[in-house]
Amino acid sequence: MVRFWLLVACWFLPLWVQAATITSEFDRNPVALGDPLILRFTADGVVGAEPDFTPLSKDFEIQGRSQSNSFSMVNGVSSVQTVWELTVFPRVTGNVQVPPIAFGIDQSQPLVLQVLDQPAQNTNAGAGAIGADIFVELSAEPQQPYVQQQIIVTQRLLHLAPLQPQASLTHPSIEGGKGNIQQLGKTRNTTLMRDGRNYQVIERRYALYPQQSGDLVLGRTTFEGSLATGNSQFDPFGVAGPRVRRFSEPFTLKIQTQPAGYTGQHWLPAKSISLNAHWDKPADKLKAGEPNGLTLAIVADGLAAEQLPKLELSIPIGVKAYTDQPEFRNESNAQGIVGVRQEKWVLVAPYNGDYALPELKLDWWNSTTGKQETAMLNAVTLRVSGGEAAPAGQLPPASQQPAVSLTEEAAVPSVKPQALADSLLPSNWSVNKKIIMALLFLWVLLTTAWLYWQWKHRKSATTIAKSENTVLPPRNPKIALQALATACKSNQPQAAHDALMNWIEVGLNLRPALISRLREQASPLLQAEIDALGAALYGRGNGAWQGAGLWKAITTFQPAAQKSAKPTTGLAELYPKQ
Template sequence: MVRLLLIAWLWLLPFGAQAAAIMAQLDRNPVAVGDPVILTFTADRIVAGDPDFSPLEQDFEIRGRSQSNSLSVVNGVSSITTTWELRLYPRRTGTVPIPPIAFGADQSQALDLQVMDQPPPQANTGNSSDILIELTAEPQQPYVQQQTVITQRMLHITPLQPQASLSHPEVEVGKGNIQQLGKTRNTTLMRNGRNYQVIERRYALTPQQSGTLTLGRTTFDGIIDDKNNNEFDPFGMSGKRIRRFSEPLTLQVQGQPASYTGKQWLPANSLTLNAHWQTPADKLKAGEPVTLTLAIVADGLAAEQLPKLDIQAPAGIKAYTDQPELRNDPGSNGVVGVRQEKWVVVAPYNGEYTFPGLSIDWWNTATGKQETTTLDPVKLVVTGGQAAPAAANTTTAAKPKQADPAIPPPATTSDTPEAAGWFAWFSWDWYATALLIIWGALSVGWLLWHFWKKAQITPKQSAKTAYVPVSVRPPDAKTVWQRLEQACKQNQPQAAHDALLQWMEVGLHLRPALLANLREQAPPALQIEIDALNAVLYGRSSGGWRGASLWQALQGFKLSNGQTAVKTSELASLYPD
């Protein structure tokens, strides 16, 4: 054994006797930003140590690496060659230096790589005209707090493989809130005589301050079919991995016009006020509560931006309200915000009352002018009760008029002996006390009967009585979590995707409820499963997806406060939800 080791050492001795010559080569130069470039290091002898590729990470993203060795004997002379291959993605354009790489005491030579904005014109596969990423805005010069619709499109002619993702736009300069509107759409578009497949997303952007607002460029990362490429792929990919970027989108946000005089700045496409009386206003009954529903509907504003309605009820009328209902509905031009307030109105006495009108000032973004939306005053007619006492209409009671001793008082029926005998014991205080006792007895009796009746109702009957249609009642977190579990166990990717979005909204209260936001906060295991779900949905194939791993990753993920969570991601599926 010792003899064999000595022979091997003597055989390798010529390779270590001198420093290894390490050659660095690029498979192409120039290259487009977003496209990969293969950097190859070749050593003709045994190197002094392992390579240190960390200097490359400043200007490149390293997405794959491999190493191979080859031994050859020519005319009795042995030679050994070691090759390292790296797949690099440039992080910027221009002349990007590739510094010398240390292999222990040995070192490679330096190179320069030219990185362009778009692929070279001669590149037919993955040409910039075959894959385009676009960001557009409407309007391009919005007012502060005005909703702006951002449209993101990916146009492609080259077939794509399922492993693809498209990042969401984010605010890089300025301040603003952005959230996706609806679901991803697949359409077609004819441009320059070529028929493109289009993947489209729409977002609602609300600028929070005037000045310049810039959305950073969005990134497409995927693999395109490359059937003409017969070269060996050391990274095990059946196609060609590419990246494409949109151009950054810059908006000039206008401030609130100086001519605006409203109490609250409300820039919208349209704004309306609606009122609905549960009972017609001219047919109210004294002492009976009636519900007045008021709603503000604003096209181009979120419900959270709409003002509270301030109602000053007339004298003799009681009105109070509870928490408002806020709702954001998708519209043709973005979000339609709805603020709904329910008021309970009670008129204790008969009579006619004038319920005040309402008005809201807002800025019409279509015409560039201030407008006012109003509700006219409403005449209330109340019957079926008693007339309002004089004291109810004055702040202090009027003093009784002193009788003139020179004028005898008028005769009344109570002056007769019969009347005097009947009313001698009667007084209004006694009458009120009797009514109070009767009312209390009836109330106690009704409560006893109610509790007795409730105790007789079976749980099944109680559930049946309290039933609310599912179409009206939103799902709770427990129901959504059960749906997600069922979809994962039955290996249904689309159902799992929909249930996961619902869970983020009702279970975690994440806004917006996007897989991109979940992946951004998720641990590596959950990120892998989200990417696998995205890939299956985008590939329009669910045969290879297994939901057990996703369900396990969700089970093991906890928020800091101890609640089970599924957080959100940068890269989202391109397949329409």
């Protein structure tokens, strides 16, 4: 057995001692950037080790690799040949050098490949001519946008030859400057006549928002696919045609800074911006103590919802307001993005009266006309009834609470004080003196009674204010409950109402902090006591309010477990109803 292996070793000894000769070549030269080519290495003889193709990665992308071996013997002389074939794509243009590749102690010779920026024009029929009729391009509108203004970027792949469906086209990316980019809608197929030739077009659109002025550079986008040759329909895998890769040219945009003459608080370049308001109940028919929902929305054509600012809503004195996190919604189409920022408020007025919500204004820049404009919501007057009048000092003077229409300011005629006084005097001065004396006596009596009532009410309000100032610190559940107990034991309905509202917010963490939210979870006993408190506050009770029953119901109250809010699946209306 030992002699047999010695004979085999002697037989193959000439192959081992023979130095390998390695040659390298391309299947074609020059080649267009993006077109594949075959780089072939041939070793005549046995190489010392497997080749290391890592140096090629600098200027080439290796997409495929194969190896074949052959053995022959002629006139007693044996030979071995090994061939490595690499499918590569050049990464750069110009004269690209292929460095020597190591095969153990052996090396291949260097090569130089000429890489063209575009395929060479060829009038002959064949795949070469077809390949030259495929290209990718980028365009943008507007050409000189402002910072944060929406730019519509269009990417097109134009081709005359049919393509295999197995293909890829990369998205544009920002290589210089700062910005955000996102695709609008889906990829669409169309046709385009250019230079007298009818191209098939694969088109995508993107919304680009630059974040700083200066140059913004979009890098190359890459198409990679295969041509559908005449016999490709019989190919079960659909890859029979030659592979093609094409690149778009880098695209640079000049981004302008915000115009110097713009005076708005927020920089908002858009095609259009509008403000919308929707009340759950008519603003001029509200009930004291009942919550009313207000939905405010900014609708901007050409801006994303995240770019829109918060609306500064001025709440009138005497009105309690609660708001939740804003909702953002973006509607996109081929023309761009329409952003919607929606804010929901709950307003509660505890006393009768008129409360003026001032107008809302939002300055913005019209990117179509190049001018500053203002979106506006007119002032609104909340007319509240069904309860009791506000205590003295709770509301500002009437001169600070003007009655304003829902659509426009009320027209108030200008009347001089003297003329107004003259109009109120009777035209006949021979009125019976007895009637005048009776009216004067009645006026004195009513004035005295009113002054006495004011004194009693002010004394009671002072006692309540002291109680509130000492037992209702802001965010302490225990002290909030203690304040409620004190108000109930002292039989003070207004103090108990305020303490109950504070406990709902601090102790129960209900949002918004409304008594109606507590009533939903309350037992029948607690519901009855809440109704009794409301009757005492709004003048519907038959006697003095006693707080012992409310405190007993509170001490036996068991809060329901907080349920996590389910995510909404639908979208709110884009333009809220007026």
